[in-house]
Amino acid sequence: MSLNMITSYASTDFESTKGSGLLGLMQEMQAPASLDFDSISQNGGFAGSESEGKLGKRKGEKKIRKPKYAFQTRSRVDILDDGYRWRKYGQKAVKNNKFPRSYYRCTHQGCSVKKQVQRLTNDEGVVVTTYEGMHSHQIEKSPDNFEHILSQMQIFS
């Protein structure tokens, strides 16, 4: 739930119009793997793509191995806490982008969900967060610490 709040905040504060869409997306992401890119794209209107671009054999259309969900958020900070625990395992510069991309992995045991955060060069205010895989556990974070989150956000701004 924390994520929803933060996402909403970021979207609202930075004039994004997809606040509700993002919320719906997040809920779907936490649901079992029963949806594919098409449905997600329609719901939230964000880009989805195969993570097996090169490593795997992405020839098929029916086979969904590793869903990859990309979020594009209007925010000055890339610290978009979604309630899960992430451990950074890498950072590389991307071509066509002067900003580096950060690679995170969920620290929960047995949960190998990955996430990468990128930011656009021409629009520094846009942050693209890409989730790969799905969490098999509950969000482990303090419940509705609204005020705490708010204070954090105020620091950023």
Next chain:
DNA sequence: CGAGTTTGACCGGCGC
């Protein structure tokens, strides 16, 4: 002292 970050090295795929 433990959990998380940093940062260069390493690795496998792909193009030449």
Next chain:
DNA sequence: GCGCCGGTCAAACTCG
């Protein structure tokens, strides 16, 4: 076969 490129590992380091 070689070198580039994107992604990951891991040892050292930092912070609470």
